[in-house]
Amino acid sequence: MEIKREKWSKNFSEWLDWVLFGGEFYDYGRYPLKGVGIWLPYGFKLRKAVVDLIRKLLDETGHEEVLFPMLIPDSLLKKESEHIKGFEEEVYWITKGGSEELDVKLALRPTSETAITYMESLWIKSYKQLPKKYYQIVSVFRYETKATRPLIRLREVTTFKEAHTLHVDFDDAMRQVKEAIEIYKKFFDELGIPYVISQRPEWDKFPGAVVTYAFDTLMPDGRTLQIGTAHHLGQHFTKAFDYKIQKEDGTLDYPHQTSYGISERVIASLISIHGDDRGAVLVPSVAPIQVVVIPIPAKNQEDTNKVIDYAEKLRKKLEEGGVRVTVDKDMDKTPGEKFYIWEIKGVPIRAEVGLRELQNSSVTLKRRDTLEGKVVKLENVLEEVKKLMDEITQNLKKRAWENLNSRIRYAKSVEEANSLLEEGVIVEVPWCGEESCGLKIEEMTNAKVKGIPLDDRKVSDPCVVCKKPAKTVLRIAKTY
Amino acid sequence: MEIKREKWSKNFSEWLDWVLFGGEFYDYGRYPLKGVGIWLPYGFKLRKAVVDLIRKLLDETGHEEVLFPMLIPDSLLKKESEHIKGFEEEVYWITKGGSEELDVKLALRPTSETAITYMESLWIKSYKQLPKKYYQIVSVFRYETKATRPLIRLREVTTFKEAHTLHVDFDDAMRQVKEAIEIYKKFFDELGIPYVISQRPEWDKFPGAVVTYAFDTLMPDGRTLQIGTAHHLGQHFTKAFDYKIQKEDGTLDYPHQTSYGISERVIASLISIHGDDRGAVLVPSVAPIQVVVIPIPAKNQEDTNKVIDYAEKLRKKLEEGGVRVTVDKDMDKTPGEKFYIWEIKGVPIRAEVGLRELQNSSVTLKRRDTLEGKVVKLENVLEEVKKLMDEITQNLKKRAWENLNSRIRYAKSVEEANSLLEEGVIVEVPWCGEESCGLKIEEMTNAKVKGIPLDDRKVSDPCVVCKKPAKTVLRIAKTY
Numbered sequence: 001m002e003i004k005r006e007k008w009s010k011n012f013s014e015w016l017d018w019v020l021f022g023g024e025f026y027d028y029g030r031y032p033l034k035g036v037g038i039w040l041p042y043g044f045k046l047r048k049a050v051v052d053l054i055r056k057l058l059d060e061t062g063h064e065e066v067l068f069p070m071l072i073p074d075s076l077l078k079k080e081s082e083h084i085k086g087f088e089e090e091v092y093w094i095t096k097g098g099s100e101e102l103d104v105k106l107a108l109r110p111t112s113e114t115a116i117t118y119m120e121s122l123w124i125k126s127y128k129q130l131p132k133k134y135y136q137i138v139s140v141f142r143y144e145t146k147a148t149r150p151l152i153r154l155r156e157v158t159t160f161k162e163a164h165t166l167h168v169d170f171d172d173a174m175r176q177v178k179e180a181i182e183i184y185k186k187f188f189d190e191l192g193i194p195y196v197i198s199q200r201p202e203w204d205k206f207p208g209a210v211v212t213y214a215f216d217t218l219m220p221d222g223r224t225l226q227i228g229t230a231h232h233l234g235q236h237f238t239k240a241f242d243y244k245i246q247k248e249d250g251t252l253d254y255p256h257q258t259s260y261g262i263s264e265r266v267i268a269s270l271i272s273i274h275g276d277d278r279g280a281v282l283v284p285s286v287a288p289i290q291v292v293v294i295p296i297p298a299k300n301q302e303d304t305n306k307v308i309d310y311a312e313k314l315r316k317k318l319e320e321g322g323v324r325v326t327v328d329k330d331m332d333k334t335p336g337e338k339f340y341i342w343e344i345k346g347v348p349i350r351a352e353v354g355l356r357e358l359q360n361s362s363v364t365l366k367r368r369d370t371l372e373g374k375v376v377k378l379e380n381v382l383e384e385v386k387k388l389m390d391e392i393t394q395n396l397k398k399r400a401w402e403n404l405n406s407r408i409r410y411a412k413s414v415e416e417a418n419s420l421l422e423e424g425v426i427v428e429v430p431w432c433g434e435e436s437c438g439l440k441i442e443e444m445t446n447a448k449v450k451g452i453p454l455d456d457r458k459v460s461d462p463c464v465v466c467k468k469p470a471k472t473v474l475r476i477a478k479t480y
Numbered sequence: 481m482e483i484k485r486e487k488w489s490k491n492f493s494e495w496l497d498w499v500l501f502g503g504e505f506y507d508y509g510r511y512p513l514k515g516v517g518i519w520l521p522y523g524f525k526l527r528k529a530v531v532d533l534i535r536k537l538l539d540e541t542g543h544e545e546v547l548f549p550m551l552i553p554d555s556l557l558k559k560e561s562e563h564i565k566g567f568e569e570e571v572y573w574i575t576k577g578g579s580e581e582l583d584v585k586l587a588l589r590p591t592s593e594t595a596i597t598y599m600e601s602l603w604i605k606s607y608k609q610l611p612k613k614y615y616q617i618v619s620v621f622r623y624e625t626k627a628t629r630p631l632i633r634l635r636e637v638t639t640f641k642e643a644h645t646l647h648v649d650f651d652d653a654m655r656q657v658k659e660a661i662e663i664y665k666k667f668f669d670e671l672g673i674p675y676v677i678s679q680r681p682e683w684d685k686f687p688g689a690v691v692t693y694a695f696d697t698l699m700p701d702g703r704t705l706q707i708g709t710a711h712h713l714g715q716h717f718t719k720a721f722d723y724k725i726q727k728e729d730g731t732l733d734y735p736h737q738t739s740y741g742i743s744e745r746v747i748a749s750l751i752s753i754h755g756d757d758r759g760a761v762l763v764p765s766v767a768p769i770q771v772v773v774i775p776i777p778a779k780n781q782e783d784t785n786k787v788i789d790y791a792e793k794l795r796k797k798l799e800e801g802g803v804r805v806t807v808d809k810d811m812d813k814t815p816g817e818k819f820y821i822w823e824i825k826g827v828p829i830r831a832e833v834g835l836r837e838l839q840n841s842s843v844t845l846k847r848r849d850t851l852e853g854k855v856v857k858l859e860n861v862l863e864e865v866k867k868l869m870d871e872i873t874q875n876l877k878k879r880a881w882e883n884l885n886s887r888i889r890y891a892k893s894v895e896e897a898n899s900l901l902e903e904g905v906i907v908e909v910p911w912c913g914e915e916s917c918g919l920k921i922e923e924m925t926n927a928k929v930k931g932i933p934l935d936d937r938k939v940s941d942p943c944v945v946c947k948k949p950a951k952t953v954l955r956i957a958k959t960y
Contacts (some may be wrong), residue, residue, distance in 0.1 A: 030602055031595070033553050033586070038599060041544035041614075048545075064521035065528075069636055070550075070619055073513050089578040094588070097623030098569035106513070108574070108588075115511070119518060122510055134521075139550055139619075143577030156549055 003371055004277040005220070012221035013149070016272060019279050020150055023344040025271065028150035035148035035155030042345060043267075045288035047159060050267055051137060053190060053286065054161055057183050063133040063163060068115050070139070071106040076114050080240040083113060086207020090142045108141035113208060113237055113259055116164045121243035127168045130245070130255065131176060135163040151268035152225065152480055159264040166255050168247060173232055173256035177213065180230040180260040181454070184215055187262070188227070192283050192397035193217055193269050194404035195227065196426065198451030198475050201438050206259075210234035216450055216477070217269050218404050222424015224450060224477040227269055230260035271346070274369070274396045280346030281368050283396055284389035291318055291385060292347045293327040294338050296354030303355055310358045314351060314381065321382040343368065348392050349385060369395050410473070412461050414444045417476065421447050426477045428453075430470030432463035440465045441476060450475040483851055484757040485700075492701035493629070496752060499759050500630055503824040505751065508630035515628035515635030522825060523747075525768035527639060530747055531617060533670060533766065534641055537663050543613040543643060548595050550619070551586040556594050560720040563593060566687020570622045588621035593688060593717055593739055596644045601723035607648045610725070610735065611656060615643040631748035632705065632960055639744040646735050648727060653712055653736035657693065660710040660740040661934070664695055667742075668707070672763050672877035673697055673749050674884035675707065676906065678931030678955050681918050686739075690714035696930055696957070697749050698884050702904015704930060704957040707749055710740035751826070754849070754876045760826030761848050763876055764869035771798055771865060772827045773807040774818050776834030783835055790838045794831060794861065801862040823848065828872050829865060849875050890953070892941050894924045897956065901927050906957045908933075910950030912943035920945045921956060930955040 008015050020026040025043030039047055055065070071094065078084045087110045094106040109115065116134065124132055140160045144153055163180065167173040181197065188195050200212040206229060215228035238244075238254040245255050274281040284290050295311040297304045311327045318325040328338050335352070342350060350366040357363055361378045365385065369392050376384040407425040411417040417427045427447070431437060441464065442449050452472045463470045488495050500506040505523030519527055535545070551574065558564045567590045574586040589595065596614065604612055620640040624633055643660065647653040661677065668675050680692040686709060695708035718724075718734040725735045754761040764770050775791040777784045791807045798805040808818050815832070822830060830846040837843055841858045845865065849872050856864040887905040891897040897907045907927075911917060921944065922929050932952045943950045 027599065027603075031549060031599065032556055033549060033551060036549035036551060038549065039547035041546055044545050044547060047547075065524050066521055067519035067524060067527075067638055069511060069513060069516040069518065070621075071513060071516060071636065076512055091578060092574050092586075093576040094572050095575045096573040096585075098571060098625075100623075105576075106572075119507065119511065123507075141550075143580075145578075156551065158547055 003369075005275075007277045008275055009220045012219065012272070015220070015275070016150065016268070019271060019275065019344055022341075023280055023346065025280075026150055033155075035144055035153075037150055037154070039158065042288055046270075046282070046286060047264070047267060049286035049288065050191070050270070051159065051161070054187055054262065055137070057187055058135050058161075058163065061133075061179065061183060063135045066134050066136050067138070068109075068112050068119070068136060070109055072109050072112075072115050074105045074107065076118060077107045079114050079118075080208050080237050082236065083208035087111075090144065092141050092143050109138075110140055110142055111160075111259075111261070112136070112138075112140075112162055112164065113233070113257075117237040117241050117243065117257070120166055121238075121241055124166060124245065124255075126246045127248050130166055130168045131172060133163065133165045133176070135161060137161045149480070151264045154264075157263050159267070160261060161263070162259060162261045165258045167257070168245070168255060170232075170234065170256050173234070173258050176258045177211075177230050177232050177260070180258065181213060184228045184230070184260070184262070188215065188217075188266075189397075190283075190285060191266070191270050192393065192400055193227070193266070193273060194401040196404075196408065196450075196475065197454040199454060200451040201449050201474075202435055203439065204449065204451070206231045208233060208236045210236070213454060214451065216426075216479075217273065218407055218424075218426060218477075219269065219272055219480070220275070222407070222478060224426060224448075224479045225265055225269055226480070227265050228260070228262045231258060233257040233259060273400050275346070279344030281396065282346035282348055284348045284393055287346070287348050288324065289326050289345070289347050290323050290389060291325040291349045291351055292342045293325065293351045293353065294335055294342075295327065295329065296335050296352055298355045307354055307358055311353050314353060314363060314378065317378070317382060318385060321386070323382070323385055349388055351381075351385075367392060369399075412464070414441065414464050417441075417447075417464070418445055421445060421476070421478060424478070426450070426475055428457075428473040428475050429464045430459045430461040431472060431474035432466055432468045433471040434463075434466065437463055437465040438474060441474060445476055447476045448479040450477055450479070483849075485755075487757045488755055489700045492699065492752070495700070495755070496630065496748070499751060499755065499824055502821075503751075503760055503826065505760075505825075506630055513635075515624055515633075517630055517634070519638065522768055526750075526762070526766060527744070527747055529766035529768065530671070530750070531639065531641070534667055534742065535617070537667055538613075538615050538641075538643065541613075541659065541663060543615045546614050546616050547618070548589075548592050548599070548616060550589055552589050552592075552595050554585045554587065556598060557587045559594050559598075560688050560717050562716065563688035567591075570624065572621050572623050589618075590620055590622055591640075591739075591741070592616070592618075592620075592642055593644065593713070593737075597717040597721050597723065597737070600646055601718075601721055604646060604725065604735075606726045607728050610646055610648045611652060612646045613643065613656070614645070615641060617641045629960070631744045634744075637743050639747070640741060641743070642739060642741045645738045647737065648725070648735060650712075650714065650736050653714070653738050656738045657691075657710050657712050657740070660738065661693060664708045664710070664740070664742070668695065668697075668746075669877075670763075670765060671746070671750050672873065672880055673707065673746070673753060674877075674881040676884075676888065676930075676955065677934040679934060680709075680931040681929050681954075682915055683919065684929065684931070686711045688713060688716045690716070693934060694931065696906075696959075697753065698887055698904075698906060698957075699749065699752055699960070700755070702887070702958060704906060704928075704959045705745055705749055706960070707745050708740070708742045711738060713737040713739060753880050755826070759824030761876065762826035762828055764828045764873055767826070767828050768804065769806050769825070769827050770803050770869060771805040771829045771831055772822045773805065773831045773833065774815055774822075775807065775809065776815050776832055778835045787834060787838055791833050794833060794843060794858065797858070797862060798865060801866070803862070803865055829868055831861075831865075847872060849879075892944070894921065894944050897921075897927075897944070898925055901925060901956070901958060904958070906930070906955055908937075908953040908955050909944045910939040910941040911952060911954035912946055912948045913951040914943075914946065917943055917945035918954060921954065925956055927956045928959040930957055930959070
């Protein structure tokens with residue numbers, strides 16, 4: 001068998017729709033409202049595994065989970081001027097309760113900086129309580145006017161993990177931004193999702209941030225997807241709320257803040273990046289089902305029953321070893337039909353058992369990532385499955401990183417950049433550091449500036465626009 | 481020491497405000513919007529334990545977790561006429577996105593029957609797919625015009641667990657309602673929350689239901705609180721959506737539905753029912769912290785350091801045994817100040833260790849429920865703590881049930897009922913079964929009819945209103 005990735009890369013948008021619904025992850029486009037979808041049971045389990053992973057990483061680094069109100073009164077949301085300017089065209093407003101007009105219109109939160117700063121100002125008065133790290137996992141809403149896409153550009157983002165931290169000074173907040181970046185690296189590494197980290201340019205920071213760092217990955221169609229951001233907010237919000245704390249030397253000052261977030265885009269990239277023409281390929285650590293057992297019917301019912309008993313024996317053995325396993329006993333479907341479905345769903349390992357396996361006390365294991373098969377003894381099946389899961393994890397991660405690394409290219413001129421961009425890659429060009437040149441690059445390439453690499457790079461070539469000496473490289477890409 | 485429950489019962493409303501904020505469960509009344517609150521880190525952990533418990537009970541009975549959109553378009557919500565009549569005065573409406581007026585106004589879901597029925601009609605076409613049981617745990621919104629109360633009457637209910645099921649016929653749906661009741665019994669029993677189950681009268685059913693069963697508990701102030709409901713929806717919604725499925729005999733018919741829900745009122749009752757004048761008393765199985773270790777400072781720093789090391793040793797021992805434990809090492813607070821805080825928070829067991837305990841290799845354990853102390857050997861501390869947690873669980877449950885059972889009383893007349901109601905009890909009166917007499921009872925007692933007992937009871941006394949022979953008893957109570 002051969003892994004094909006033609007449909008996957010050439011018709012990515014259709015591919016994703018097909019996998020999300022066909023694999024029973026997410027129903028999109030059928031609910032009578034644009035830009036929202038439904039997490040189906042199988043997809044919900046994947047989402048839960050991903051959420052549990054980020055929760056674990058945040059809990060073990062001293063973040064405390066909280067839950068803030070969904071509704072933010074008009075006056076509160078408008079407190080910080082850059083922030084509201086950035087969001088005002090995207091906010092849903094509630095103006096009525098029952099048949100009454102509300103006195104104050106209420107926003108569905110687009111993000112929670114204002115609500116959290118307000119409450120922090122009541123709770124935290126002294127440097128002794130700092131640093132303080134909160135997070136919540138909630139729905140946020142954006143009235144998107146651009147074309148919406150399942151899990152990628154939604155009007156209801158149902159899986160927004162937003163962390164908000166408070167610090168005594170600028171440096172401690174910067175230290176926190178770096179901690180956030182390390183946490184996200186671990187998170188994406190565990191999922192085998194490759195990324196580049198860029199400092200966003202001044203004109204594309206989070207509204208209200210001093211500096212924004214972003215994780216971008218590259219989707220099969222060659223467009224980048226922003227999958228995580230971390231912002232140093234400085235004193236923007238605390239000044240807007242006139243919120244001071246007592247410092248160690250007894251003086252009062254505005255504390256510094258950070259915020260950092262991820263969303264279901266992580267799940268979009270998880271499903272997309274590892275996939276192929278047969279569907280998703282899930283990383284074993286978060287796969288709702290790690291092994292699906294398919295009993296192959298025999299010629300007579302008696303033997304078929306024996307095969308089913310054998311499949312159950314296999315299930316028990318794996319389950320006792322901590323493997324998430326299911327037996328597909330649906331008698332209305334042929335094995336081929338079952339293979340088709342479970343491949344879309346991306347179950348990492350398929351275990352086929354028929355009369356031959358029963359007679360030999362063996363199991364035929366098929367890897368979803370390479371489509372390779374292997375016959376193993378029943379007595380060794382647990383260790384073989386665990387070994388295979390490790391290999392699949394390593395292979396997916398390696399393949400994804402190699403793909404990304406081969407698609408980051410350097411260009412010395414705008415023309416060269418433009419021709420590379422057509423190949424669906426991230427292009428790095430030398431840049432003088434001036435905003436005007438950066439904006440010019442966006443204009444001349446019809447791509448988006450993603451920013452400068454976190455590991456700031458020196459180049460000897462001149463800026464692609466003004467030809468003055470370049471200070472660094474600027475990343476550009478076609479983007480979601 | 482003595483357990484006092486004076487403030488707890490006499491000033492319950494103030495007591496609850498004090499415990500929720502003082503115990504760092506929930507911040508209510510400080511956010512600049514009425515009827516919403518913030519789950520603080522400690523409260524969030526309690527909420528998570530309660531949510532995990534109901535999730536476990538639903539998962540193991542074949543319910544599948546999903547996540548539906550928060551927003552329901554006007555036309556979809558209005559599809560079933562009784563349903564919208566029941567909710568229309570309570571719905572928040574979004575009318576604007578950014579600065580644009582929306583073409584279709586969007587409701588913040590008050591509950592999800594309409595959204596779910598619509599999608600079921602696309603997904604489920606045959607009896608072979610039935611029964612189907614979905615659930616989700618989400619925020620729902622009600623524009624409450626009555627006085628709001630923390631966790632009890634909110635405008636944003638953040639912990640709404642709603643289950644929705646689909647069935648081939650009436651009887652199978654009724655079987656499901658009974659399963660739901662059994663699941664909720666297990667759930668409340670695990671939490672030690674006592675309840676009565678009543679079939680709600682016709683005039684107080686869920687809007688769109690054929691029959692509604694409800695779990696009520698009795699709060700410290702003598703008012704009942706509805707903590708769970710289960711509805712047989714019949715074909716009300718499927719008919720409104722003209723949604724038919726194929727039955728086994730090949731004919732088409734409208735499927736039957738049920739829905740059942742709980743909310744953070746469970747947490748309100750969990751905190752309230754077991755409490756006393758010192759604060760909450762948490763049931764060990766869901767307590768975020770089961771044992772708090774308080775090191776008692778010695779006269780000199782050297783000895784104090786030894787005590788702290790000893791406290792850490794104790795922590796490790798308990799932690800390795802699977803106990804959720806913390807050491808309060810805050811040196812700015814006296815032991816007495818710490819006792820006060822941890823008592824409000826309701827930590828089931830306090831472990832005090834000072835120089836004496838260190839010298840004797842012992843630990844002084846104090847039960848939060850009875851305030852009794854006990855000195856145990858360090859080597860036995862794990863089994864002693866586990867035994868104590870069992871005893872606390874049993875004691876809380878027993879005390880709560882005895883209290884409820886002693887406060888369900890029978891009255892033969894409206895006068896008698898009225899005088900009993902003043903004592904803060906649930907009163908059962910003989911009733912002929914006519915709606916007019918039921919409504920008259922509400923009028924004459926200034927209490928609410930809660931319905932008839934699930935275990936329908938025969939009585940020989942006549943109806944308290946019309947004096948005709950009674951068919952059953954009717955429960956009435958002052959209520960939230």
